[in-house]
Amino acid sequence: MRALSLLMALCLPAAAMAQEVPCGGSFSGFVADLREEAISQGHDPAQVERFFAPVRQDPKVLERDRGQGIFQTPFVEFSRKLISQYRLDKGRELAERWDEVFDRIEHDYGIARGVLLAFWAFETDYGAFQGDFNTLNALVTLAHDCRRPEIFRPQIFAALKLYGHGDFDPAGTTGAWAGEIGQVQMLPRDILENGMDGDGDGHVLLKSSAPDALLSGAKMLAALGWRPGEPWLQEVVLPEGMDWSLTGLETELSVAEWERLGVQAREGRLDDARLPASILLPQGRGGPAFIAYPNFRVYFEWNQSFVYVMTAAYFATRLEGAPVYDAGNPDPGLSGAQMKALQQALAAKGYDVGGIDGILGAGTRAAVRDMQAKLGLPADGWPTVGLLERL
Structure with missing residues (x-):
């Protein structure tokens, strides 16, 4: 999901527009520029000073940003790692515990409870592990880094607005390394735009309130285009x-x-x-x-x-009650190094594979399918050692 710990933007190559967004240089100077921009947006200078006072660069955030090997794991192996009997049983238990909240989501947004329960499980193990990275430090560190500043810089000012509402603590709010917060891991801007006070306490607190988190996630899915009452x-x-x-x-x-x-x-x-x-x-x-x-x-x-x-x-x-899939007997896939070699070969032939990253994403799959067809192979989009050797 866009605002989860597996942030969609982290799978994308650096965009050309990133060059137009201020980044890099000394970290203290970068933070000073953020302060000035916040004041120019109309924020109270004293509040801006309090907000940015504790911020520090976090090198561990950059380490995590550059080490996302989990995406190289094939579907069957990946899904078996993530889907456990505990997560199935816990999900069904929580579906009953928060039945009224899920009923409201299904009525207002037409989103089945299984959809939100799955994100809740994968992102934080139903709220048990929400991340211990200081959120403001993570956002400013990633905005200062010149890979994708256009993604993270706006999140800083959204967090400042949440701070003004009393829903963000610059020194104490923690979450995932990429700046997501709460039980379904949403970025500050998404909380600002789609946050819901599900428990009626006057605040949107995605870390401590399951109703807030679930309703906010549902509203965000609806805003992203979820079609009510339809399957997926x-x-x-x-x-x-x-x-x-x-x-x-x-x-x-x-x-x-x-x-x-x-x-x-x-x-x-x-x-x-x-x-x-x-x-x-x-x-x-x-x-x-x-x-x-x-x-x-x-x-x-x-x-x-x-x-x-x-x-x-x-x-x-x-x-929602579906059976375990039939895993079949798929051909062995490629290692990370082999996948990079395949992507390099495809890129050399003019295909847009979305970066030489060893990840079988949509661009690489489409290129593989087209190349398989040209070579007279079954065009199923699954790269094999045989295809790599042919290239």
């Missing part, structure tokens, strides 16, 4: 002779069209025949297969990691 992901069985080039997020057909091609739900029936949908093979034609409905794409507005999005969306279906 469903496991399917594919026909013999499937045209693998039709798989992937780049291709959308109606559910009725997929049915005519022989796609069937593994359990129950596919949803509304009129809905557009894509067929996803997270580990190629030998692994599990899913149909992704329009709401699935909203997940990418919150987080850009394909493997994370697939796992969060799938876990949400499990919490």
Whole structure:
């Protein structure tokens, strides 16, 4: 999700616009510039001084920013690591404990409880581990770093506004290393825009209040385009002779069209025949297969990691009663070094793979699928050692 500890922007290469945002130089001078900008926005100078007084650069934040190897893990392995019996049982227990809150979310936003429970589980183990990085230090450190200052600089001024509301402590508010706060890990700007006082105490406190956190997360999903009452992901069985080039997020057909091609739900029936949908093979034609409905794409507005999005969306279906997926027998994937070599080879042929990072993201999958088709291989988007050798 966009505002979670697996922040979507952290998977993106540095944007050209980053060069237009002030960054770098001495850290103290950078903070002085932030103070001046805050005052120019109309904030009280004394309040600005109190807000920035405790800020310090945090080198551990930069270490974490540059070490995101978890995204290189294949879907089956990744999902098995994240989805435990404890998280399933705890999720169902919390669904009952906060039944009225989830009923309100389902009524007001049309979002199934499993969706928010999955994020709650993955981000903080249902609030148990919310991160111990000082949030202001993290935001200012990442804004000073010149990789993505356009992402983090606005978050600093949003945190200042929350401070003015009494909902942020510059010295004491802690969270994830990338500046997200609370039980579902939202960035200050998202809290400012979508924060909900779910327990009626007059404050939006995502660290201590489950109703605040859940309702705020629901409002944010709605703002990102969640379509009320519609599904997001469903496991399917594919026909013999499937045209693998039709798989992937780049291709959308109606559910009725997929049915005519022989796609069937593994359990129950596919949803509304009129809905557009894509067929996803997270580990190629030998692994599990899913149909992704329009709401699935909203997940990418919150987080850009394909493997994370697939796992969060799938876990949400499990919490709603879906069975364990059929893992199949996928071809072995590539190591991180092999994936980088593949990306370099694809980039040399003119493909936009989104950076040589060893992560099988959407750009790399699309390039792999196209190259497989050109080489006469099954175009399922799953890179293998055989493909790498051919390149």
